Amino acid sequence: MSDRQISRFPLAPVESLPDDLREYVENVAERTGFMPNVFLTLVHRPDELRAFIGMHDALMMKDTPALSKADREMIVVATSAENDCVYCVVAHGAVLRIRRKDPLIADQVATNYRKADLTSRERAMLDFAVKVATDSASVSNADFERLSGEGFTEEDIWDIGSIAALFAYSNRMANFASMMPNEQFYSMGR
Amino acid sequence: MSDRQISRFPLAPVESLPDDLREYVENVAERTGFMPNVFLTLVHRPDELRAFIGMHDALMMKDTPALSKADREMIVVATSAENDCVYCVVAHGAVLRIRRKDPLIADQVATNYRKADLTSRERAMLDFAVKVATDSASVSNADFERLSGEGFTEEDIWDIGSIAALFAYSNRMANFASMMPNEQFYSMGR
Amino acid sequence: MSDRQISRFPLAPVESLPDDLREYVENVAERTGFMPNVFLTLVHRPDELRAFIGMHDALMMKDTPALSKADREMIVVATSAENDCVYCVVAHGAVLRIRRKDPLIADQVATNYRKADLTSRERAMLDFAVKVATDSASVSNADFERLSGEGFTEEDIWDIGSIAALFAYSNRMANFASMMPNEQFYSMGR
Amino acid sequence: MSDRQISRFPLAPVESLPDDLREYVENVAERTGFMPNVFLTLVHRPDELRAFIGMHDALMMKDTPALSKADREMIVVATSAENDCVYCVVAHGAVLRIRRKDPLIADQVATNYRKADLTSRERAMLDFAVKVATDSASVSNADFERLSGEGFTEEDIWDIGSIAALFAYSNRMANFASMMPNEQFYSMGR
Amino acid sequence: MSDRQISRFPLAPVESLPDDLREYVENVAERTGFMPNVFLTLVHRPDELRAFIGMHDALMMKDTPALSKADREMIVVATSAENDCVYCVVAHGAVLRIRRKDPLIADQVATNYRKADLTSRERAMLDFAVKVATDSASVSNADFERLSGEGFTEEDIWDIGSIAALFAYSNRMANFASMMPNEQFYSMGR
Amino acid sequence: MSDRQISRFPLAPVESLPDDLREYVENVAERTGFMPNVFLTLVHRPDELRAFIGMHDALMMKDTPALSKADREMIVVATSAENDCVYCVVAHGAVLRIRRKDPLIADQVATNYRKADLTSRERAMLDFAVKVATDSASVSNADFERLSGEGFTEEDIWDIGSIAALFAYSNRMANFASMMPNEQFYSMGR
Secondary structure, eight states: OOGGGTOSSOOOOGGGSOHHHHHHHHHHHHHHSSOOHHHHHHTTOHHHHHHHHHHHHHHHSOOBTTBOHHHHHHHHHHHHHHTTOHHHHHHHHHHHHHHHTOSSHHHHHHHHGGGSOOOHHHHHHHHHHHHHHHHGGGOOHHHHHHHHHTTOOHHHHHHHHHHHHHHHHHHHHHHHTTOOOOHHHHHTTO | OOGGGTOSSOOOOGGGSOHHHHHHHHHHHHHHSSOOHHHHHHTTOHHHHHHHHHHHHHHHSOOBTTBOHHHHHHHHHHHHHHTTOHHHHHHHHHHHHHHHTOSSHHHHHHHHGGGSOOOHHHHHHHHHHHHHHHHGGGOOHHHHHHHHHTTOOHHHHHHHHHHHHHHHHHHHHHHHTTOOOOHHHHHTTO | OOGGGTOSSOOOOGGGSOHHHHHHHHHHHHHHSSOOHHHHHHTTOHHHHHHHHHHHHHHHSOOBTTBOHHHHHHHHHHHHHHTTOHHHHHHHHHHHHHHHTOSSHHHHHHHHGGGSOOOHHHHHHHHHHHHHHHHGGGOOHHHHHHHHHTTOOHHHHHHHHHHHHHHHHHHHHHHHTTOOOOHHHHHTTO | OOGGGTOSSOOOOGGGSOHHHHHHHHHHHHHHSSOOHHHHHHTTOHHHHHHHHHHHHHHHSOOBTTBOHHHHHHHHHHHHHHTTOHHHHHHHHHHHHHHHTOSSHHHHHHHHGGGSOOOHHHHHHHHHHHHHHHHGGGOOHHHHHHHHHTTOOHHHHHHHHHHHHHHHHHHHHHHHTTOOOOHHHHHTTO | OOGGGTOSSOOOOGGGSOHHHHHHHHHHHHHHSSOOHHHHHHTTOHHHHHHHHHHHHHHHSOOBTTBOHHHHHHHHHHHHHHTTOHHHHHHHHHHHHHHHTOSSHHHHHHHHGGGSOOOHHHHHHHHHHHHHHHHGGGOOHHHHHHHHHTTOOHHHHHHHHHHHHHHHHHHHHHHHTTOOOOHHHHHTTO | OOGGGTOSSOOOOGGGSOHHHHHHHHHHHHHHSSOOHHHHHHTTOHHHHHHHHHHHHHHHSOOBTTBOHHHHHHHHHHHHHHTTOHHHHHHHHHHHHHHHTOSSHHHHHHHHGGGSOOOHHHHHHHHHHHHHHHHGGGOOHHHHHHHHHTTOOHHHHHHHHHHHHHHHHHHHHHHHTTOOOOHHHHHTTO
């Protein structure tokens, strides 16, 4: 895969990163088995890379009783599909399959989460996330009440909305920069 | 203004912040004359506050020959208006009036930037930013060529798209959390 | 401000108007302190100017127990914002600030009336007006029942819908003719 | 046809109108062979009826070399169809068939004017009118240049846009008030 | 009417059809009094013509206690109007007028079925059909329950949805091929 | 997988089919290795199953110099993704991977064909197909000229539009009936 198949902007070498960031992305690459392209596309902007990693890990790398890591990945896939983002749907689809141990869920959620085999709690979570992604100006008390009724805490609701908001950022970055996912993501977890 | 008029989520005291963040927001408050509500709404999540500040300053606090700080604020106002975000339109409208030394521009750009009194370069910049904000999946080579033709460098184009992407995040946060701007913003720079 | 900054169509002199219209617009100019540009843009079409004034005053210059003049201006700002009309949002935003004695309301309603600090009655009024403005074909009995439940009479409901309809006309006129508001409107009532 | 099949608002008797308006609508009824329901629905608001008639006749009752009365009716049918307005499509469809001496044109224009058998001039006229009706905020110089290139004068362009704007008003009135056309209109001119 | 006024694709002679299809379309032409253009446009593709006739007759040529042939035509007119299909609105509008013995219904349903004079059962039927036509991905249990509540059987619901789906096909064929209806259809049943 | 996980309508046994249809679907099942659920969902309506198979095979089972079987599957995946149809995206995505011998293409085209690695010819083909799927009323001469310029014959253009139209039918059927794809499709050809 040539550079321009990863991003329409020039790629900088990982070695040019400040030590903390270089170590961070090399650790991820070691655990994953390859360096996710999203890191490569941001190397030329270390401050933006650091902020992205900070926001991502604060929202995605935790489990609460009502909002697992798999749930968080499902939010990413559902909202990224609304934004037609190839990078995020394919890469986070892979993580979702693995975290949920379900080879079918990512394609269902990416195509139409309303037809996926979900619980009432999961459906409420995705309805809220997709509303934040596509029509946040209309979010109202009724939306919050439905989530509370499904057992989500106020902090969980913040997380659901914030994950949808974070990937509103990521989807737009990946789309305008034509970032493409690593080939490995397509078949992981199937 | 009571807490719940600032955000529908509970506010934590600024004193609870790690020192670096506390000093940062207190410095902004001193320069501005008041503490912008956006900081207050994020105090309960210091990692997210740090990431937001990092991304914001990397993209908004620089000038390039073709993309001034005022231009960057204009991108925020135009894209935030598309997302009906009261906080961002009012607060960044104030900053735009001040940076551009123009008391009329913010209301024009917030209502319909196509009718504002703009140069061809500015119009191209906002057309691209609004496309990233509302239909990033359709961004194409022709969009990049128009910006290059107006004198924007590849790094400027990255900035224009990234600012639109960052405020896709901020607008959704402010909308679902019902963040409201400080009263002072409404009249600054008029 | 040159003529072409007021309208993309040629302006005729106020002196060319029939006496009744000339006196009317000069009276408004005297009370307001300046001649609103909307009148200037219509001088070349006296019959249309007369009809516009007739319709405007019949709907906007009255108070009923449930629908004040300030309420009527709020309808104009909310629906004109949906249509991205710079003239109507800025000029009627000024009148709204003055009639309601509230310097913040116009910017809130113009950006997202759902987040403005409104009563249940005001929210119902604007939901109906915006539905008439953007999707009148779907207005149904349930919409009328909600307004009745908030204390609006049948004649009030006619007024709410008619104001939204009248500014559907005005917004389109101002948009295709690129009418721009007088500079004074931007800061009135702040 | 009972009153409530004409409008969801109460009808006032024609006799209650001021003399000038009563004579006007009775003259129309005599020429047409029946009293068009639109007048009946406005009798309870004589000032609004007078303004509507004034605006309507100023824009619809004239011929210019490039914009005939039939052309004007075609604009009404095309834009009213975009707004799903039964009264205006049926009543002005009848007038269009008669003025153009063409029994097929109204149904074609009402369903999809892009597939109707039109000249390049007529197609440009309707493209502009429909843009004013549905997306006036985006009207640009290129739209004006296309009309000039087809032989329309600046005054004609004002008329095309104004007719679309006037029926933006009428369509919303008819839709929210559930005005229904007289049965005679359905078959006139076929 | 020349060939190119019937379809933008070349027409093959009816004589070139296999015997069963030729007899079928000639029988229809004899009963109707003329050969409907839709058959002419498909002669060059006999397998597609046979499939279309098979699907059409399976869904349109039956009566059930809750879903008459006139109801089925009303579904065609309402959904074809959403797709702006001149052929289907005009041709099936004619059949609807005849089957329902109502000269006004087709124009009402084609312009805005929500304003047509319909029963609660008919309104539910068209709301479902239009949802299948325009937003099938969102069809949910609540939509089925409303239809059951109006007395439709499970087989009827299949038919309503399938008719909307079949004309999703037909509308797109007629639109991209610019198929135009026979002149006779415009005035039949008025 | 239980019946209700295949369709929300009751399934009839394959044995109940007329001999020609039973043999047809059993042959497909033998070649594929399993019986595709789409057939099962249509067994209770043999005439509709026969028409669907007839139309499908007429359009999908042929190769022309400019329009291969893989191209035809790519049209199905791109247009079905616009309609959020889980069955068609997953099942035809599998066929596309196999026919094109490309394990990555289906996920790219299903998420955003504009970002997929396609030739100019393929991109023109999908732009046309998606326009027929989503806005067929606006198809114009310019759309045909672009396809001709890419080497498609008039018969190829008919096929591209017709495939988009056929799956407008299939997508709506699968969506309202909640048809779900066989598990095998998800991993075929990866």
